[in-house]
Amino acid sequence: MNLNIKRCCSKGTLIQAVDGLFIRAAWLKATVPEDCIKNIRLLKKKTKKLFMKNCRFQEQLLSFFMEDVFGHHQLQVSKEKHFVQDFHGLKQKWSHCISCPSSAKEMKSITRIKKIFYGIGTKGIYKAISEVDILLSWIKNFLESIVS
Secondary structure (H helix, E strand, O other): OOOOOOOOHHHHHHHHHHHHHHHHHHHHHHOOOOOOOOOOOOOOOOHHHHHHHHHHHHHHHHHHHHHHOOOOOOOOOHHHHHHHHHHHHHHHHHHEEOOOOOOOOOOOHHHHHHHHHHOOOOOHHHHHHOHHHHHHHHHHHHHOHHHH
């Protein structure tokens, strides 16, 4: 993989945004019921490998969290809204700053994630929010691995 961050923002700026989201994610996770479904994972190790090498999948996974997870979660307090706004800001920076050849093809992994997410009903939101720190660690690992 030979991706570069476009000149529009620095790798450090994106990493700082992720670090800020880590702090807010812990608070967000504390506001939803505990994830009691321990035998199901949305974000698996093989999904991380795909995330690390496929920028189209990265965009789709970030969109899944913005639209499917946060779009259906009833935001109760302003701190939750700030997290979602900051996550949206990171997604916007990501799409503007990470070079990615365009492709309209949806990945099987996104379809699998959505099937599981919707299959477990409202608990899917709690599952996804409980795994948001996993996604953030993938994002940070990816950013640290690319040339700025």
